[in-house]
Amino acid sequence: MSTSPTSHLEQSSKLAEELATPDKPPFDPHGSAPAKTRAALRKVVLDFPASSEGFTGRQATANVKESLKWGTKIVGGVKPGVEGEHLGLPVFPSVKVAQEMAKPDASAIYVPGNQTAKAIEEAIEAEIPLVVAVAEHVPIHDILRIHSMLQTQSKTRLVGANCPGIISAIGKCRIGFQPLPCFAPGKVGIVAKSGTLSYETVASTTRAGLGQSLCISMGGDVLAGTNFVDALKIFEHDDDTQGIILVGEIGGTAEMDAAEWIRDYRRRTASPKPIMALVGGLEAPPGRIMGHAGAWAAPGEPDAQTKYQALERAGAVMVNHPEKFGEGMRTLLGGTSRPGANTFSGAGSQKRGFHTMRRVNPAQRTVQQKRGLYIKQFQAFDILKEKSVRVNESASKSDASISISVDRTALSPCIVASPTTEFDASQSRRFPFSYSQSSFDQSPLIAEVASHMGVPVSAQAELSALVQELWNIFKEKEAFVLETQIGMSADGSLEVHGARFGFDDAAYRSSGRQEEIHQLRNTAEEAPEEVEAEKDGIVYVKLEGEGSIGTLVNGAGLAMNTVDALTFHGGHCANFLDTGGKATSETVKSSFRIICSDPRVKAVFVNIFGGLTRCDMIAEGIILAFRDLNMQVPVVVRLRGTNEELGQKMIAESGLPLHAFDGFEDAAKKIISLAQ
Structure with missing residues (x-):
């Protein structure tokens, strides 16, 4: 049991309850308390793989000892098919049994990437309120399937994957593997995509004497279970959180969503809490995955510069390095600068590092990404021809662009359509659809896509057939993006002029799937x-x-x-x-x-x-x-x-x-x- 004051435990419990309830309105600390608080930061079960290591292994044992010493109330560990005891805690054969016997409010999933989806699915079926998945290299299509499940229920919230977890410095609870010596109970709420940048941020606020209230890792995965806006809503209503720090990076639109929320928050709040932020990847070359599975920009997504400017305009104080957060936040909280104002000179603007990147047509990009495989254009054409898609390899001019990719906000696949041959964010539009969708025949979505692209009604059936085959390839071969440039042939038929196909590296490396596709790589x-x-x-x-x-x-x-x-x-x-x-x-x-x-x-x-x-x-x-x-x-x-x-x-x-x-x-x- 934690050594923290009861009031802090209760507050941490309420924060966790908000995290654990996807559709619940933001918690009102001044309203009536719920009849029964779930206290999700006080009853945790640890889920380990069915290997010889598992819950009793060296690394697991070290993590459990640290977490228990920190104050986390761990009710046991899961090791599939095994029952027993370790460190005075029960070992359960499944999450379902753990739920029946110990009623945990949170499950920390430490299984490898190829087993993560199955473990999350088991936790969803057991209706565990909060599930924290830390593994890297979880196949994208595994997580797409998990999110399609999560969207049909309201009992379970996911944090991660590919993240260090969440930690309450006040409630003294760690669900993850964060370095505990960096943390101190305090007043700053932190939400971050990057683990190492979050540790730097934590250390900076600790050195400044501010400490932390709650730290939430959004994680570096393509499809994060909990995002910036989810965390910001919690920090807004948390009495212990006086200042907020957001750490973003390239990839996705979560920072843009956060900027919109911050702008609205500052408009409707008389004394908004100061918010500081950093965006990593301003100098990242276009067309590369920068280490994290999700650190890449899909067609039509904003670059790091655009995210930086959006957060700055919304009222966040920007820094160029996380060690500046501590003193910067202390100045803002000390009243020497209006909370949330962008006049704080000590933070150090990132603007000088900006540079304009030339947008390259999908068919012209040749850079090789890591953590994902881009095949050659002729190889993409071969795949399209196998699906009987009409291809014109010698076409000199294209009319529009259409892609199948991942919508990180909707947590689902999507069609990205543009009336130009470049996926410019200002002209591209995203059309999310369910991962379980099987057919686009007669789908009203196609009419919307065609209207946005300027495709005539007479060609909509061909457009529908193209989208259908792209979706079939996307799902069958576990792609993360399929970009095409299209145009009209001399006889008025729709044809593909350019293609750039990217396939999930994790599906092959961690799960051994899609070997045929990944053999196309030429190192x-x-x-x-x-x-x-x-x-x-x-x-x-x-x-x-x-x-x-x-x-x-x-x-x-x-x-x-x-x-x-x-x-x-x-x-x-x-x-x-x-x-x-x-x-x-x-x-x-x-x-x-x-x-x-x-x-x-x-x-x-x-x-x-x-x-x-x-x-x-x-x-x-x-x-x-x-x-x-x-x-x-x-x-x-x-x-x-x-x-x-x-x-x-x-x-x-x-x-x-x-x-x-x-x-x-x-x-x-x-x-x-x-x-x-």
Whole structure:
């Protein structure tokens, strides 16, 4: 049981009740209390895989011990087909049995990506109010199916997948795997897509003496169960939350939805709570997946710059690095600046890092994405021909564009239609439909699509047939986007002139499905550094231009923000590199080797937040790698988080040309000067 005051436990319970009830109106703290509060942050069951590890494994045991010590009321663990006891807690053979025996209010799902959907489905069937899924690499179509189930019920809310979970610093409850030393009970509510950026944000507010009330991870998945607006509604009505921080990134429209909510909130509220925000990926190259499964823009979706501007116009105070949140929020809460105003100079505008990206026609893009496979246009044409779709490979002019993709707001597949040959956000329109839909024949949706695209009534039957075949391909082969450019032939028939098809990497890597599609990949045509990095579980993107700074970062969101922030300060980065959230000495060594294979690199910037990984272990890996690889370029190391002082000391006393910092500003200035 938590050691926190009863009032804080009750408040955390009410917050969790709001999270757990999808269709429930925002909780009113001044209204009458419900007859029976579910207290979802006080009764948690942990769901582990049916492996030899499971609930009793080393990592699971460490997590349970930490969570219990923190104050989480864990009622047991699930290990399929197994009954018993571990750490004084019961082991249940299924979620259904756990629900019958212990009545948990939340289920934390720690199973691998290929088993996550089945575990969520079991929790939905058991009517667990709050389900937190942490796994990466959950196949997109598995989650589409789960959301189609969630939309038919009102008992269960999902947080995640691909997220560290949620944590109440006041109620002392952790559902996930967040680094607990960073957290402190306080007054700031945080919602973030990125795990590492959320840890940086938490640490910044802790250092500023503000602490946190509730931290919700939206997660980096394509289809997040709980989004920014869901979290903002909770923070609005939470008495313990005095300031709000939102951490977004490229991909989807959640930040645009949040901006609209913030604008409405400030208009209808006499004294709105101050809101600060950051958007990662301002410098991300178009057409790439930047580490996170969901860090890519589908046809018609806004880029990071558009999201930044929308949040700023709505009244959020923007920063270019998460370490600025703490002092910035303290200033706003201290009354030196009108809450929510955009006049706070200490935050540091991101505008200087903006650049205009040329929109490329779908058929002309050739970049290779990671965590997803784009096939060649001729291969896409072959698939269309197999479905008897009319294709004109020599057409010089197209009239419009149509795509099947994923609507991240509707949490469903959608048609994206544009009356132009580019999926410009201002002219594109999204038409969501159910994942269970089988036929578009006689569907009123086709008439709406045709009207928006300017397709004549005489060609609507052909348009319907094209959409039907695209949907069949999308579902059968587990695509995440199918883009086509279309036009009219000389005889007035509809035909496809250009195609760009992307297929879900997770379906193949974590679940072994769609091997035939993924055998179409030709690694010989890809950047060799990126292919080499992939073998070691590292996500590496070689950036174009005269970049002279190599970057080595743990976590996709933090890696994107590192490139953004260095560019803001006048630096030129040669790469994006995400070692993964659990960097080791071996991955650090491999990362250095790959970075230094680029002759443009004149200096390397290591930006590590030691959340789940200790800074002293990272420091040891850096020192060993520097010596083993006979490094000839200077290295600047910024270490924050667990054991940061010890890690910095090890770097400083190594006798190597390594420069240790804890603050980002000083580290950025140093690496830029060295790279010049």
